[in-house]
Every structure is written in C-alpha cells, then in structure tokens.
Amino acid sequence: MIYADFRSDTVTRPTPAMREAMAKAPVGDDVYGDDPTVNLLEAKAAEMLGKEAAIFVSSGTMGNLIAVLASCQRGDEAIMGRQGHTFLHEAGGVSVLGGVVINTIPNQPDGRLALADLESAIRYPDIHEPISRLIILENTQNACGGVVLPVEYCEQISAFARERNLLLHMDGARIFNAAVALGRPVRELAAMADSVTFCLSKGLCAPVGSVLCGRRDFIDKARRLRKILGGGMRQAGIIAAAGIVALETMVDRLAEDHALAKDLAEGLSRIDGVSLEKNSPQTNMVFIRLDQRVSVSDAEFEKQLKERGVLLNGTGPRTFRLVTHHDVGLEEVNRCVEAIKAVLN
Ligand SMILES: Cc1ncc(COP(=O)(O)O)c(C=O)c1O
Incomplete structure (x- = not known):
C-alpha cells in the first residue's frame, strides 16, 4: 500500500x-x-x-x-x-x-x-x-x-x-x-x-x-x-x-506545506470528537486531540488509520501529530480526513 x-x-x-x-x-x-x-x-x-x-x-x-x-x-x-x-x-x-x-x-x-x-x-x-x-x-x-x-x-x-x-x-x-x-x-x-x-x-x-x-x-x-x-x-x-x-x-516551497497544514487542520477541526492542539498549525505541523467520549484507544486509532492507508504519530495520551511535506498533497489530506471520520464513526 x-x-x-x-x-x-x-x-x-x-x-x-x-x-x-x-x-x-x-x-x-x-x-x-x-x-x-x-x-x-x-x-x-x-x-x-x-x-x-x-x-x-x-x-x-x-x-x-x-x-x-x-x-x-x-x-x-x-x-x-x-x-x-x-x-x-x-x-x-x-x-x-x-x-x-x-x-x-x-x-x-x-x-x-x-x-x-x-x-x-x-x-x-x-x-x-x-x-x-x-x-x-x-x-x-x-x-x-x-x-x-x-x-x-x-x-x-x-x-x-x-x-x-x-x-x-x-x-x-x-x-x-x-x-x-x-x-x-x-x-x-x-x-x-x-x-x-x-x-x-x-x-x-x-x-x-x-x-x-x-x-x-x-x-x-x-x-x-x-x-x-x-x-x-x-x-x-x-x-x-x-x-x-x-x-x-526547496526553501520557498515550504509555504506550500504550511498552506496544506491549514487545509488539513480545517478538515480535521470539523470532525466530531477531534480538536486542534498546541497553537497549531503555524508551520507544517498539526496537533490534534481526541475527545474523552471517543471510545477507540490511541493504539487502535493509529492501527485503523494505517489499515486505511494513513500514517501519523502519537505524541501522548489522546494527542497526535500530523506533518505536511513535499510528498503529500490535497489528495492525501482528503484521504486522511475521511479516514479519521470513518474510524471515529
Ligand atoms: C527540533 C529538532 N531538532 C533536532 C532533530 C534531530 O534531527 P535528526 O533526526 O536529523 O537527528 C529533530 C528531528 O526530528 C527535530 O525535530
């Protein structure tokens, strides 16, 4: 995959x-x-x-x-x-x-x-x-x-x-x-x-x-x-x-990663059960938190996303980091948002 x-x-x-x-x-x-x-x-x-x-x-x-x-x-x-x-x-x-x-x-x-x-x-x-x-x-x-x-x-x-x-x-x-x-x-x-x-x-x-x-x-x-x-x-x-x-x-194009992080953050913030964390995104990093009422465990959340073709990093209980870069674009952002929606439903 x-x-x-x-x-x-x-x-x-x-x-x-x-x-x-x-x-x-x-x-x-x-x-x-x-x-x-x-x-x-x-x-x-x-x-x-x-x-x-x-x-x-x-x-x-x-x-x-x-x-x-x-x-x-x-x-x-x-x-x-x-x-x-x-x-x-x-x-x-x-x-x-x-x-x-x-x-x-x-x-x-x-x-x-x-x-x-x-x-x-x-x-x-x-x-x-x-x-x-x-x-x-x-x-x-x-x-x-x-x-x-x-x-x-x-x-x-x-x-x-x-x-x-x-x-x-x-x-x-x-x-x-x-x-x-x-x-x-x-x-x-x-x-x-x-x-x-x-x-x-x-x-x-x-x-x-x-x-x-x-x-x-x-x-x-x-x-x-x-x-x-x-x-x-x-x-x-x-x-x-x-x-x-x-x-x-490759320096000036970092602005594209920052813009993509904003798109990603916007998509994620509209998902019930997800909130943005840590003043992000200011650059290419988006941090999210899963609400208390989300029943899926952190490990299961990562595992199910992986099964749907999306990788992210856990950063602590209920928090995750997603980083945008040259090798992801709008298509991957959409896939990620849809995958998270599906896992939380
Ligand atoms: C802020 C910061 N400093 C230093 C490093 C270390 O870089 P490297 O992985 O090349 O050793 C990293 C790696 O992610 C980092 O995020």
Whole structure:
C-alpha cells in the first residue's frame, strides 16, 4: 500500500533534481577538506545563515551534540526548554558524551522560554553547582506545535545571554520553516545565536544531513569533534549535492506545506470528537486531540488509520501529530480526513 504519510517531514524522499545532482557531483576526500561539493554546501549554508563558517554533519542530533560539546566543558550546564528536542529526543548525548548537565525550564505554550525562568535557572559561582554556559532555543519549536519564535523575542534572549556571558545555540532543525512563516530572511533569525544547526533532510527533502553554522574558530573546533564522534565522511559530496539542491530550490516551497497544514487542520477541526492542539498549525505541523467520549484507544486509532492507508504519530495520551511535506498533497489530506471520520464513526 502507498501510505499518506503524515508522521514527519523526515519521510520525504530526494527529488529527481537531487538524484541527478548526486549522480554528477564532483567529490573528494572531505576529511582532507578535498570535497568540492561539501565545501560548496558549507560555504552556501554559512552565507545564507550569515555566519563565518559551517560544517556538514550526518544529522540534526549530531549538529546539536557537536554544538554543545564545542560550547561547554564537562560540568558545564546548558539551559533549555523541557519540550526541547535536545532534552527529549537525543538520547542524552550531551551528558553521555560531554559530561554536560541539562537544566530544563518550562516552555510557554507558544514555545518561548520566559526570561524570569531563565534568570532563576542561571547559577552563580559556587563550588557546589555546575557552571551555566549555554542557552538552547529551538525554532520552530517542534513539541509545542511546530511554533515559530518571533525575531524580536530571540533578540531579547540573545541580549540576555550576552549580558550574562552565556552562549546561545539555536536548534534550527526547521529554521527555514520559521523564516518562511515569518516572511523574514533566515539570516535574521540566525543572527542572534552563536551557533545554529539546521536540517536538510526534513522539509527540504534531502536524503541525509544537517549543517552546523557559527564563528570560524567554533567550526574548526566542531570539525575535530565531528572526527572524534566518527562523523568524518569521505566522498560526502554525493549527499551534500542533494543539500545544495535543497537550499537552492526547496526553501520557498515550504509555504506550500504550511498552506496544506491549514487545509488539513480545517478538515480535521470539523470532525466530531477531534480538536486542534498546541497553537497549531503555524508551520507544517498539526496537533490534534481526541475527545474523552471517543471510545477507540490511541493504539487502535493509529492501527485503523494505517489499515486505511494513513500514517501519523502519537505524541501522548489522546494527542497526535500530523506533518505536511513535499510528498503529500490535497489528495492525501482528503484521504486522511475521511479516514479519521470513518474510524471515529
Ligand atoms: C527540533 C529538532 N531538532 C533536532 C532533530 C534531530 O534531527 P535528526 O533526526 O536529523 O537527528 C529533530 C528531528 O526530528 C527535530 O525535530
């Protein structure tokens, strides 16, 4: 069966233009810095994000991990939202491999971290306590609904961090979705962070890879850390080529995913027993909740939808996430709405 797959934008497959670019890419040994396609992708990414340098990494998880390891020493502390991906879904890597403590504070319903909460989380010199070193923001904020952090808010956090001598890392896995939703250049959103990770392999449809951007000395350090983690890739131009096509041709079309998410949300909101959750959709994510009176269990709901050719992700008791992307369109949206209606009847 060909599924209408709303589980994530990571399920997107490379476009024909990407496959062609991959087949033709000039390559070299990237560990020696000899791969012209990787070098081009990194230069392009740094330029778009307005940073001095960039490094191609295997995943968003690796980008965030390297950013934290390059920013912190063992015993340092990173402060971030309780709904942050690095805290929830990256297997505790920053603590496992870097000895970095994560201190979480609540995300507000709109994804922000309150300045007062940040202020009270910061440690002041005391031998009993870890050393506050880094703040991590996420834009778009996935678990809060794929919500967009406003530029002015990020500027506030950036000034706050600078005044307190803290570094700021942006998990911008979907920063291009945020830029498109705000109608602002991505470099404006990246400007306030010392380092930014973004993903090529989500809504931008590349098969593999993320990019970490920052100051040149930071990226030099990141290159060593990537090697330590076993992330030095050789003829990586084969996959970087798809990333270049992603940056050149797939950014503006994210607006189509956002419009489709609105269509999906509208269709779902008209179903008896379903309500929209988490300020969604602001970008390409729709979160729904099933009413108490719906008798079908969460597992049965997913199973019956799968039988009808529709995939989505459960996110907690009675809540589900549906993500729009390049590989779904109106037909899949209609199939999804009709399938949910049928299961709930
Ligand atoms: C906000 C956010 N950050 C980081 C990641 C990690 O990316 P990857 O799956 O490439 O490791 C994800 C993945 O979905 C994400 O949603």
